[in-house]
Amino acid sequence: MPIAQVQTNWFAETFGLLADNIEQAILGKRHIVELVLATAISGGHVLLEDYPGTGKTALARSIAQTFAGTNSRIQFTPDLLPGDVTGVTVFDQKRGEFEFHAGPVFSNIVLADEINRASPKTQSALLEVMEEGQVTVDGVTRAVGDPFLVIATQNPIEQGGTYRLPEAQLDRFMIKTSVGYPDDASTLRILQGVSQPRRDLAAVADTDTIIALTDLSRAVYVNPLISDYIMRIVDATRRATEVRLGVSVRGAIALSRLVMTWAAAHGRSFATPDDVRVLAVPALSHRLVLEPEAEFDGVTAVAVINQILLDVAAPRENGTQ
Template sequence: MGDTTPAAGRPARDRSIPHRHTGRPTQEARVMTLTDHDAARFAGTFDRMVANIEKAVLGKTHVTRLALTCLVAGGHLLVEDNPGTGKTQLAKALANTIEGTHSRIQFTPDLLPTDITGVSVYDQATQRFVFRPGPIFAAIVLADEINRASPKTQSALLEVMEEGRVTVDGQPHSVGSPFMVIATQNPIEQAGTYRLPEAQLDRFLMKTALGYPDHDTTVELLADAENRNRSGSIEAVVRAEEVGEMSACAGQVHVDPAILGFIASIAEESRRHSHVALGLSVRGGLAFVRCAKTWALSQGRTYVTPDDVKGLAHAVLGHRILLGDEAQFSGVRVGDVIDELIDSVPAPAYRF
């Protein structure tokens, strides 16, 4: 990578132990490690990307960091918020920051699966069918009001969100890398909407909300009312292909077995909780680990701590835990259940 690219984006150094007879690394000793310098470089670039996005999305540092963590971890983001809170600006600013393409799909009841994935069209000149890609073929895809489309149309996203490809007429087509879906839901207007199935919710790495800005930020936005496209002036900080290098680097972050046991215990307790009908799945546990690795490296650390797990719990678990009917009727909230889970599972002690 160039001068502006973090060293942490490069493949980790091979610190293999040489065999005592041959001098070559043994298969068992071949270990990839990160240095503190690598982590600091990664964190510096991550911070620059956050600051760049915040030129368009003011005063939402935590949500911006979650969105970038989701991107680097190779996942997708579900945003449940009211209209006009900056969801579209976030998606566009994120795409411009990584020098990637961006598309927006407005989900409506009459939207068809082929309107998302694309369709094969017969070409008279060549006398054969040619695939015409749909709007899903972009680096950052904004699926606006995803719950307004029919379940059949929503299911068109299942394959591409899980495997990064779409299959049309039996032919697979890769959407490329990086690839991220930012889907939005309006929590207020539920008329004419379809509830997202659990299988689809589980494919979102995290769920969050932007919320309204504070008073000072609102005044700053109102003073710049003539600027209707704040994300349009965002310039790239990294190239699109460098995101993959950052992802590979985050994958080398150390996770102590005690931390893995902590996450596993949270998952098991979520399935046993009296208010929960559906707890954290294995896919959700894997997502938890990937998020924690990226989050730790963005803080300049080469290892995951229990606080990383606790800090990401609501974003990772909020849409994966399904409450039972009795709990919903009693007014139990998912956030309260997550807090109970975190408090009930003993966190491992720090080990340096």
């Protein structure tokens, strides 16, 4: 059933209130806040890669506080075990039976801090839960929170003692983005507030509201020409000479879902080619595996996606029926 205009207006208003609340903690980064928020509503997960002290953890924490749901933080270290993430089954001697102790992944919002510092075995503990929203331990499958969002951070500078995220795990993140340094005006406001006591943000939406937003976003109209545009972009990544591994079908689906949410967040009941162009880099670039020769020549995945957006012709229609 198509989304009605009154529903679109409510969606955009609610989305704006959520973004305004988060922006109290992350000054001067409205686009990044909206991007991460749209990912959460789309049912995806976020990978934040940036320099130390740019607000990665603060952004994740502010989103957790804005949603009136459960949240947890996992500090990934080399000695972290898969059971420390998912939970373990232990034998209760008094009751004479095994009992499951849930891990921190059983929350609505999970902050995986410095995820690349854990071993690949521990990182793989997140694969099932990020894709299916469930955890299987000792043959028993248990559902985690709904909605469920993983916000992972990693530092691109300090590579000592880190493990590169495998392609299968990178592909499960709907977007990869960075916060970046604030502008001068925002930095000044941050410095002026240093003397103020730190306070938590007030929750402005419960989990039912987020689920309702997710359901509404799936009703946004996507013209077949927009879907064809996404398909041609994805296909171009697979044929690019600099790319060894292009965007997967999961990546194409992720971009489509994100486009639908982005359209509703900006008060429209239909998607446009501009939505695709805005979201293509954060949704697709981290899924590319470049040829070693291209990397040696300084080619980046972001540059490849931007060139493809220039080469692939966008549809002229705006996606309305």
